Amino acid sequence: MAIGIIGDTERKPLAFDKLGAIVAALAAYGALLAPFATFKANRIVQGETRAIWEALPPLLGYGLIALVTVAAVIALLRTPLTVRMASALAVLVALCFLAGAAADNLTPPDNAYARVSPASGFWILLFAFALLVADALTRLNPGPVVRLLFLAAVLALVGGMLFAGVWDGLSILKEYASRADTFWAEAGRHLTLALGSLAAATVVGLPLGILCHRVDRLRNSVLGVLNAIQTIPSIALFGILIAPLGWIAAYVPGAAAIGIRGIGVAPAFVALFLYSLLPVVANTVVGLAGVPRAANDAARGLGMTDWQRLATVEFPLAFPVILTAIRIVLVQNIGLATIAALIGGGGFGVFVFQGIGQTAMDLVLLGAVPTVVLAFAAAIVLDALIEMAASDRSQGRAA
Amino acid sequence: MASLSNLARLSVLLLLLVFLLQPIWFEPLLRPLVQANAPAIYNRGSLFWLTILHLRTVFIATVAATVVAVSLAILVTRKAGAEFLPVSRSLVNIGQTFPPVAVLALAVPIFGFGEKPTLIALFLYGLLPIFENALTGLTTLPPAVMEAARGAGMTERQQLFKIELPLALPVILTGIRLSVVISLATATIGSTVAAKTLGEVIIAGLQSNNLAFVLQGGLIVAVLAVLIHDALQGLERALSSRAHV
Numbered sequence: 001m002a003i004g005i006i007g008d009t010e011r012k013p014l015a016f017d018k019l020g021a022i023v024a025a026l027a028a029y030g031a032l033l034a035p036f037a038t039f040k041a042n043r044i045v046q047g048e049t050r051a052i053w054e055a056l057p058p059l060l061g062y063g064l065i066a067l068v069t070v071a072a073v074i075a076l077l078r079t080p081l082t083v084r085m086a087s088a089l090a091v092l093v094a095l096c097f098l099a100g101a102a103a104d105n106l107t108p109p110d111n112a113y114a115r116v117s118p119a120s121g122f123w124i125l126l127f128a129f130a131l132l133v134a135d136a137l138t139r140l141n142p143g144p145v146v147r148l149l150f151l152a153a154v155l156a157l158v159g160g161m162l163f164a165g166v167w168d169g170l171s172i173l174k175e176y177a178s179r180a181d182t183f184w185a186e187a188g189r190h191l192t193l194a195l196g197s198l199a200a201a202t203v204v205g206l207p208l209g210i211l212c213h214r215v216d217r218l219r220n221s222v223l224g225v226l227n228a229i230q231t232i233p234s235i236a237l238f239g240i241l242i243a244p245l246g247w248i249a250a251y252v253p254g255a256a257a258i259g260i261r262g263i264g265v266a267p268a269f270v271a272l273f274l275y276s277l278l279p280v281v282a283n284t285v286v287g288l289a290g291v292p293r294a295a296n297d298a299a300r301g302l303g304m305t306d307w308q309r310l311a312t313v314e315f316p317l318a319f320p321v322i323l324t325a326i327r328i329v330l331v332q333n334i335g336l337a338t339i340a341a342l343i344g345g346g347g348f349g350v351f352v353f354q355g356i357g358q359t360a361m362d363l364v365l366l367g368a369v370p371t372v373v374l375a376f377a378a379a380i381v382l383d384a385l386i387e388m389a390a391s392d393r394s395q396g397r398a399a
Numbered sequence: 400m401a402s403l404s405n406l407a408r409l410s411v412l413l414l415l416l417v418f419l420l421q422p423i424w425f426e427p428l429l430r431p432l433v434q435a436n437a438p439a440i441y442n443r444g445s446l447f448w449l450t451i452l453h454l455r456t457v458f459i460a461t462v463a464a465t466v467v468a469v470s471l472a473i474l475v476t477r478k479a480g481a482e483f484l485p486v487s488r489s490l491v492n493i494g495q496t497f498p499p500v501a502v503l504a505l506a507v508p509i510f511g512f513g514e515k516p517t518l519i520a521l522f523l524y525g526l527l528p529i530f531e532n533a534l535t536g537l538t539t540l541p542p543a544v545m546e547a548a549r550g551a552g553m554t555e556r557q558q559l560f561k562i563e564l565p566l567a568l569p570v571i572l573t574g575i576r577l578s579v580v581i582s583l584a585t586a587t588i589g590s591t592v593a594a595k596t597l598g599e600v601i602i603a604g605l606q607s608n609n610l611a612f613v614l615q616g617g618l619i620v621a622v623l624a625v626l627i628h629d630a631l632q633g634l635e636r637a638l639s640s641r642a643h644v
Contacts, residue, residue, distance in 0.1 A: 019483060233587050235584070235598060235617070239605060240618075364507065368500075375497070
């Protein structure tokens with residue numbers, strides 16, 4: 001904060017901001033030239049587009065244009081970071097509310113077939129001002145706790161708007177309304193796949209990484225094999241695993257009873273597990289290799305056994321690097337779990353691929369948007385945790 | 400040792416070519432995987448042709464992504480574009496959390512079905528690793544070298560083309576390699592939106608419960624990925640060892 005203010009006083013008054021110029025240009029195009037909402041008579045037909053002033057009641061429509069204009073001018077001029085951020089956030093919140101308002105305004109009363117969805121203008125405005133927020137946030141460089149609170153506030157706001165029914169008129173929520181039960185079942189399966197395979201990879205990968213760190217000969221061959229697995233495309237690995245798991249289910253007694261089958265959750269789980277192993281093992285090796293020799297020597301001097309040294313010296317020092325692997329794996333698994341739907345493994349991919357099959361794009365969004373939000377939230381949370389762990393470590397060193 | 404692994408690579412490549420051109424020779428190997436009357440070799444198109452189309456899609460997307468990503472990285476590391484450096488870094492971090500399937504799925508409503516959304520998704524997703532590595536390469540040049548270049552009276556343009564880009568090249572190539580491997584895999588998913596890639600073989604296998612199709616489609620892509628990954632890695636090693644002389 002303090003750095004930001006000093007930087008601002010050094011700036012010349014009425015100078016233009018380059019990023020702000022891009023944001024302002026995007027905002028002008030998004031608000032005035034591109035359509036704000038799409039209206040469809042039913043969920044499959046081609047839609048007709050509506051500009052802001054057609055999609056919203058006059059007061060709200062011109063109010064939004066005025067707000068966007070003010071925020072664009074603030075972005076264009078070199079204004080203090082906090083002001084830029086506040087104005088951009090105001091536009092984003094207004095956009096979210098007005099998308100719902102446009103849906104209510106455009107849908108004829110008692111018409112269950114009509115679909116209203118945000119159009120390109122909405123997305124361009126959202127992108128432009130999100131870019132401004134991202135820039136301001138990067139420059140303000142808040143600590144991990146503030147970032148987590150910011151994320152929690154955004155999620156709470158979105159959750160509140162969902163709960164209050166602000167977006168109930170939008171097509172994506174109409175798709176949700178007609179399959180609310182399956183949505184939560186698939187959400188659960190998606191999380192089980194992503195988190196379960198991560199947990200399994202951590203349980204297997206950590207000891208394997210420690211072993212690779214201690215035994216030189218093992219390291220190259222294990223990492224080589226895991227690297228090769230990483231280059232197999234996900235869709236193929238999912239498919240290839242159908243064969244061995246089908247064989248196990250058919251010939252190993254009891255395997256089928258605990259849910260191992262050729263298609264479904266089992267091959268998806270195993271595939272995600274195999275993809276997760278490389279980052280976990282590789283980062284464990286890198287983390288342990290980065291432990292200062294002096295720390296190890298001191299521990300040996302204190303008469304610690306190998307196990308004590310591992311648990312009290314090496315592992316805590318390597319922890320931030322291992323946590324980085326967990327971040328990579330989690331974000332990657334949340335994305336890859338969508339592919340499980342192709343082999344009957346469930347998850348948000350079910351909606352994505354069903355939607356693609358029916359050319360119903362709202363259904364695609366119902367699967368894609370939660371996946372992106374989950375991956376994004378997971379990345380922010382784990383980045384904050386990594387930073388906290390790393391700063392703990394450096395404080396511990398200084399003490 | 401090195402020649403032995405080169406020999407192994409060469410024989411894998413030959414095996415792949417033979418399989419693509421004369422898949423029928425391998426029929427007895429795949430026959431046990433399918434039911435009595437089902438075909439064991441993909442019969443709805445030529446495997447060789449699909450492989451070419453698959454590689455073409457990946458190639459076009461990667462070339463476009465490389466040109467755009469490297470230009471952007473050069474832009475934000477110049478004085479005129481320095482204002483964009485922080486935000487471009489966070490954009491790359493944010494962009495990488497987007498799952499490839501989601502990028503593909505979101506491209507469909509805008510670009511329709513077929514090759515186009517696949518190309519767009521591969522292009523967008525391919526940008527990130529290349530941009531990130533180009534940025535790393537261009538911002539972590541040894542200060543002494545840059546000092547010497549300036550001292551020798553080089554213009555900014557000369558510095559860029561004679562010093563910065565050649566030194567950053569191995570790191571940029573690593574980014575391109577990551578991008579190609581991701582694209583090879585993601586292109587298979589493109590077949591769910593009717594793009595002509597090897598994913599077609601895998602998906603046909605998944606739909607008709609034909610394990611032989613899944614296996615041959617998957618293995619071709621995997622072998623392609625491993626071979627291309629290896630070749631690019633070899634190129635990087637050659638370049639970086641030259642750079643260190």
